Amino acid sequence: MSKRDYYEVLGIDRQANDQQIKSAYRKLALKHHPDRNPGNHQAEEAFKEAAEAYAVLADAQKRSLYDRFGHAGVGGAAGAGAGFDPTIFADFSDIFSGLGDAFGFGDLFGGRRRRGGPQRGADLRYDLEISFDESATGAETTIQIPREEACETCKGSGAAEGTRAETCSQCRGSGQLRYQQGFLTVARPCSNCRGTGKTIAKPCQTCRGAGRIARERALTVKIPAGIATGQRLRLYGEGEHGSEGGPVGDLYVVVHVQEHSFFHREGDDLYCELTIPFHTMALGGEVGVPTLNGRQELHVPAGTQPGARFKVRGKGMPNVSGRGHGDLHVIARVAVPKKLSKEQRQIIEELARTMPEKTDGDGSEAAEKPFFERVKDIFG
Ligand SMILES: [Zn+2]
Numbered sequence: 164m165s166k167r168d169y170y171e172v173l174g175i176d177r178q179a180n181d182q183q184i185k186s187a188y189r190k191l192a193l194k195h196h197p198d199r200n201p202g203n204h205q206a207e208e209a210f211k212e213a214a215e216a217y218a219v220l221a222d223a224q225k226r227s228l229y230d231r232f233g234h235a236g237v238g239g240a241a242g243a244g245a246g247f248d249p250t251i252f253a254d255f256s257d258i259f260s261g262l263g264d265a266f267g268f269g270d271l272f273g274g275r276r277r278r279g280g281p282q283r284g285a286d287l288r289y290d291l292e293i294s295f296d297e298s299a300t301g302a303e304t305t306i307q308i309p310r311e312e313a314c315e316t317c318k319g320s321g322a323a324e325g326t327r328a329e330t331c332s333q334c335r336g337s338g339q340l341r342y343q344q345g346f347l348t349v350a351r352p353c354s355n356c357r358g359t360g361k362t363i364a365k366p367c368q369t370c371r372g373a374g375r376i377a378r379e380r381a382l383t384v385k386i387p388a389g390i391a392t393g394q395r396l397r398l399y400g401e402g403e404h405g406s407e408g409g410p411v412g413d414l415y416v417v418v419h420v421q422e423h424s425f426f427h428r429e430g431d432d433l434y435c436e437l438t439i440p441f442h443t444m445a446l447g448g449e450v451g452v453p454t455l456n457g458r459q460e461l462h463v464p465a466g467t468q469p470g471a472r473f474k475v476r477g478k479g480m481p482n483v484s485g486r487g488h489g490d491l492h493v494i495a496r497v498a499v500p501k502k503l504s505k506e507q508r509q510i511i512e513e514l515a516r517t518m519p520e521k522t523d524g525d526g527s528e529a530a531e532k533p534f535f536e537r538v539k540d541i542f543g
């Protein structure tokens with residue numbers, strides 16, 4: 164089967180300029196693109212044919228060879244789709260810029276995935292567990308951060324002293340090779356430079372050509388008082404070093420605060436259950452409440468019921484942004500003595516005789532549930 168004339172394929176005359184060639188090809192490529200003609204073999208062939216014609220006519224040198232010698236003059240370059248010059252595909256991506264999103268050409272031709280140039284270093288994450296007390300008072304702690312740093316010997320270039328990294332000759336620095344697979348042009352990372360676009364003839368001894376080395380760094384982290392689980396501290400410039408002198412990433416320290424056995428935190432407020440002797444609940448009196456900074460006297464009025472709440476202002480957690488303190492909510496629980504002396508028993512029996520038989524429900528069935536669940540029930 165004889166090949167069609169390339170000008171004929173694109174529907175242009177022999178005097179067509181570059182712009183006309185481009186726009187003719189663009190029209191044909193859109194018309195015959197496989198995405199628009201699924202399963203249509205004729206369209207596939209037409210698409211291939213147009214691509215081949217364009218590959219030759221868009222290149223001044225190849226075009227002049229073709230003009231003089233016909234298909235024979237460019238046989239090697241545009242034959243069965245093998246051995247396409249990658250520079251031609253740079254033109255392809257140019258043609259399809261703006262269409263890429265509609266047809267996925269951008270990815271197909273690697274137009275949007277160009278690599279190389281300085282890149283910002285990666286951000287790092289470090290999970291830090293602290294005690295409840297540390298979160299309340301604030302703390303300073305030292306953490307060990309493994310990170311990749313720019314090699315000092317080669318200043319990150321990866322090349323031995325006195326030498327330089329060279330632009331990769333295979334991919335001409337783009338880090339990608341494009342090749343024809345059937346009617347598709349596929350980009351894949353250049354194996355010669357492993358996608359970096361650079362080759363190093365004599366690698367730096369210290370980093371073995373990587374330009375980066377893994378280091379463990381000790382960092383002092385200041386934890387502000389009032390920090391809560393899930394909050395993170397950003398340490399500027401403590402992430403990984405960028406490539407080729409790109410900016411350094413940041414380190415995010417994500418804080419996890421251990422639960423406290425007595426206090427439960429909700430926002431900046433604290434909740435606790437306080438067991439109060441039943442005679443104090445009945446008669447009223449003073450009890451000591453543990454707070455973050457020592458015990459505090461709490462007045463319990465006579466006739467206090469189990470589950471009653473008392474608010475101790477300003478005895479909650481410090482606000483992490485420095486806006487004062489939350490409150491401490493104390494929930495009254497009644498302490499019933501397990502063992503009674505003979506005398507105590509007599510007194511209570513005497514008391515019982517004076518009490519009416521019917522008692523009010525005191526919601527004690529709620530006491531079956533663990534405290535942290537009940538906090539939600541009580542306070543929403
Ligand atoms: Zn090095």
Ligand SMILES: [Zn+2]
Pocket residue numbers: 331332333334335336337338339353354355356357358359360361
């Ligand atoms: Zn390469």
